Amino acid sequence: MAARPELARKVLLYWMDGVIAFIAVAFTFMMLGLVIEGMLPVWRALVVAALLLTQFIAFPFILRAAFDDKPRPTVLLAVSGVATLGAIALTPSGLGTSTWEIVASLWLSGLAISVPWRVSVVFGVALAAITIPVAVFVSRIPPVLAVVGEGITLVVTPLAFWLWVWLWRTIREAHESQAAKSRLAVAEERLRFARDLHDLLGHSLSVISLKSELAAKLSVKDTGRAAGEMAQVRELAGDALAEVHAAVEGYRSLDLSRELSTVRAALEAAGARCTVETSTDDLSPAARSLLAWAVREGGTNILKHSRATRCAITIDRGVLEIRNNGVKGPQRTSGSGLRGLSERLTAAGGTFSASATGSDEFLLRAAVPA
Structure with missing residues (x-):
């Protein structure tokens, strides 16, 4: 841009x-x-x-x-x-x-x-x-x-x-205003993640710290109570770890509607007119999560490797197509992001392709199992 x-x-x-x-x-x-x-x-x-x-x-x-x-x-x-x-x-x-x-x-x-x-x-x-x-x-x-x-x-x-x-x-x-909007969107997402992580672990870690300190003091006076406190510490640590795993899994299981709106806002902030037409009512949660990853990686690819002024995103019968203009010169179709997305879709039984379509357009196509 x-x-x-x-x-x-x-x-x-x-x-x-x-x-x-x-x-x-x-x-x-x-x-x-x-x-x-x-x-x-x-x-x-x-x-x-x-x-x-x-x-x-x-x-x-x-x-x-x-x-x-x-x-x-x-x-x-x-x-x-x-x-x-x-x-x-x-x-x-x-x-x-x-x-x-x-x-x-x-x-x-x-x-x-x-x-x-x-x-x-x-x-x-x-x-x-x-x-x-x-x-x-x-x-x-x-x-x-x-x-x-x-x-x-x-x-x-x-x-x-x-x-x-x-x-x-x-x-x-x-x-400069468009670039600032893009940076603000990234900063807000980081702040949201930091806030969620603080809310998730702040209380548990505080309790673990207090009980560990109490157990250390009781270890020379009452070994029985000290052992009980440490057992609770171990239980709290296990619960916190489970909560972290659940939170990470929640972040990994992206929401398709949210990703579509986020990518659209980021592209429009960068000066590209973005249209979205989707039909996703018949998709399973796993299929929606896979397509959400494809939408995120497709939007990132456009922002990093093109000078797009227009982008069209369509989803029909489990097939996602992201078509954008602004392609100049040979395009990388095997970067780490696209390669990882291809491996993810293939492992789930879907298909993936990304290539220039002529003139200055680029097409990313991802299909998930019915």
Whole structure:
């Protein structure tokens, strides 16, 4: 399951890198056109191109710092800001506003994903207060168009990048929440076992300890009573051992309905949609216990060895089928868990198989005697 957030991270970063690369290429051709038309000296175009390249190189690192929750890239933000100011200062006034809009919005985007939103808003208002008057008085753009154009560029671009970063963090938190649910389910099962074991042995062992201590004291005063106390200790120890055997046998004889619900909850917590269709009314207790073991091992196998997004569990006439997708590459079908399950079913007169069925699906099939 860990590959899903990593894939989302790569897709989002590559998409945003592509946007930056497109803008860089567009500005390169714009600078080249200005040089060819004689509107911009070669040295000036090279300096502007270098400043823009500095910003376009710094921005992906700022993005990755935001994605990976690294410390705020203050130096990169400062370098990007200086490059922005330099590019704007050296751009011809006739083309200044379009350059300012894009370059300033990229720098503002870096702020939006790196600092608290209030700081970004302050800088955004300051940039709008500078660029809108320049667009009106220098480039002779109508006030309404200047306000709309500058405002949209300085708001939409940072907001878009901020939303992509927010989307990634949401995906990561959802995955971490699923993993936490799985760990919590395991922890609850361990706690239940510990509680049952404490309730089972706590009283018996306490009494055995007290009677053993009493017998030790009586051994030098009244050997008859000491022998009686030790006989009771032996009886209590035998009873406790029998209770432990009964408890272990109870854990070994799994409940089929409980295992189905547990496996379904674990798979859904891991991000796989699980459907369960069963008909088990005609099964004997022994058959239900065997199928419960198969369900548990099948669910464990899916969680450990696949990236399943869907799973179907069916039981009909004593035949269990667990089918899941997310199989990548050759699958192990002879692990210790599956091998032990096969031996258990075969010894009881049933059958077992587990193999890939083509494309990316895996099928576990277990049949118990009628």
